[in-house]
Amino acid sequence: MSLFELVLRNSFRKKTRFTLTCLSVIVAFFLLTTLAGIDHALNASVSNSNQYRLMTSHKISITRSLPINYQQKIKALTGVADASYVSWFGGYFQNEKNQLAVMAVDHHSYFDLFDEYQIPAEQLASWKNTRTGLVISQSIADKYDWKIGDKIPLSSSIWMNKEGVFNWEFIVSAIYQKKDGTTDSNRIFFQHLYFDKARAYARNMASWFSTKITIDADAEKVSKVIDKLFDNSDAATRTTTEQVFVKEQAQQFVDMAMVIKVVLIAVFFTLLLIVCNTMIQVNRERLNEVAMMKAIGFSSISLVKQVYLESLLMLTLGAVLGSLLATLTLSQVQQQFIDFLPGIAISPSHYLTVLILAISAAGLCSLFPAITIKKLVISETLGAKS
Amino acid sequence: MNTSTEEQANNIIFKDINKSYSKGDNTVVVHDKFNLEIKSGDFVALMGPSGLGKSTLLHLMGGLDRPTTGSVEIGGQRIDNLSESKLTRWRADNIGFIFQSHHLLPVLSAQGNVELPLSLTPLNKKQRQQHAATALTLVGMAERAEHFPKELSGGQEQRVAIARAIVSDPKILLCDEPTGNLDRKTADEILALLKKLNNDFGKTVVMVTHDLKAAEYASRVINLEEYIAQGQQQCVEEELK
Secondary structure (H helix, E strand, O other): OOHHHHHHHHHOOOHHHHHHHHHHHHHHHHHHHHHHHHHHHHHHHHHOOOOOEEEEEEOOOOOOOEEOOHHHHHHOOOOEEEEEEEEEEEEEOOOOOOEEEEEEEOOOOHHHHOOOEEOOHHHHHHHHOOOOEEEEEHHHHHHHOOOOOOEEEEEOOOOOEOOOOOEEEEEEEEEEEEOOOOOOOOEEEEEHHHHHHHEOOOOOEEOEEEEEEOOOOOHHHHHHHHHHHOOOOOOOEEEEEHHHHHHHHHHHHHHHHHHHHHHHHHHHHHHHHHHHHHHHHHHHHOHHHHHHHHHOOOOHHHHHHHHHHHHHHHHHHHHHHHHHHHHHHHHHHHHHOOOOOOOOOOOHHHHHHHHHHHHHHHHHHOHHHHHHHHHOOHHHHHOOOO | OHHHHHHHHOOEEEEEEEEEEEEOOEEEEEEEEEEEEEOOOOEEEEEOOOOOOHHHHHHHHOOOOOOOEEEEEEOOEEOOOOOHHHHHHHHHHHEEEEEOOOOOOOOOOHHHHHHHHHHHOOOOHHHHHHHHHHHHHHOOOHHHOOOOHHHOOHHHHHHHHHHHHHOOOOOEEEEEOOOOOOOHHHHHHHHHHHHHHHHHHOOEEEEEOOOHHHHOOOOEEEEHHHHHHHHHHHHHHHHHO
């Protein structure tokens, strides 16, 4: 009879209790792993952004537009290498479930600034010469089976064209590849020039500007100079680095993640109480057996080790199943959310964290039984003083 | 000569034992200047009314409890001043316990329960199984080796508990009301088994019991009430001298 065999048999002594406690552990680790996947996506979008690019939007809100003639004024500033502008189109294909991240961009400058999108030169040239041309990602092309030359109807829930409809006609002109696996591969681009001429309102306005600074320039100083330049205009600006901008955009999710984290801590604390309580109850029920084992020569350390291994078995089993379930769920969710929140993934280090958590929690849950075992007086537990 | 020395070396000697417990603000004195010697190889029945400290004596002999003052010497070694870990090791090597309630682990078969104390020894799995099988055969439980406690009768459970107590070949068997929960016939079988272990294997058996019939199996019966009274009388006489 090995120690491990005894631990196994003791663990499954009360199957219902073991199963229910294990289920609570599974739920806690499922939540933890799911959050880790979402957290990974949020952080990935921030770390992938460029610190040498500035984002200039309307001071009041990003939903307000800025005049596109700001581009030339920004380009003329010291420390600025290039500037481009973008308007958010949104859009969907066929029905609103197929949401797409479509943007109208300045076709002369945009891809000079954003060189992470790798487009064959002839396709880029073709796109620049095609007024209604689209630049799409390889993953979008694969998903919808779009090829170069295909006519694609896209609809917008924001922008009406001059014909008074929300349906826009495009032609696929170029397909970009991901440069390093981190670039957002779900964006679609078309010419701002076409957008301006075809839309029914807000012409010559853009949602934001992207500015590339020179390597020796101070991003903070250039940002201040840009904002100062438009301080007294009708459309004052707010400029930050791309990293900060993305971080701020993600902040709404990060706040949500913070709420989830707080809930998760509460869940974990409750879990700890549940498992602790279970182990205390288990130990109390077996006090006579523990006393007998002490009497026949088992040391307190050996008995505490048994309790610890029992807790560890329950927590590890729950942690493995919970994490596995979350990983499987996230792999499905990732496909559903690829346009909305790309980069959902579990880093290998997370599994190490899970393991460390299970080991530590097992230690904490064994603490009270360990004290009881250590303090247990065999003669008082096993027999009355007659 | 050698046998005599060996026998003496395994004697149980209580010297001026004081044992008291705190109960709230009061102190309950269980034993006061108690002296006793049990010879190696004896079968001793400790009898007397409840509350006199019979079980306490048994626990002191087995190193489950410590005297408030005085010494407990077994086999020439004082055990009352051993550290907790040394005492635990000493118990595993020298003492076999048999209690009124058998305290078998319900998750283990009879074989598994008997093997349990052997997991503290350097014996390998096969050796442990062989030793446990021998002990179970000795108590007449070989055929029930794979049965779990809930599948055994009270008498059978107590036999398994005895097998567990003797499997590591201790010199001393301490029995606290071993037949208290059993019917007469089963009790007699258990007592005959203890007698056999005493006679054939030279185990020192100390048994706490209220059962006069059980005491008949012992080679020495100590009525604790009378023993203590005699001891006090002797003390008074010695003081008067």
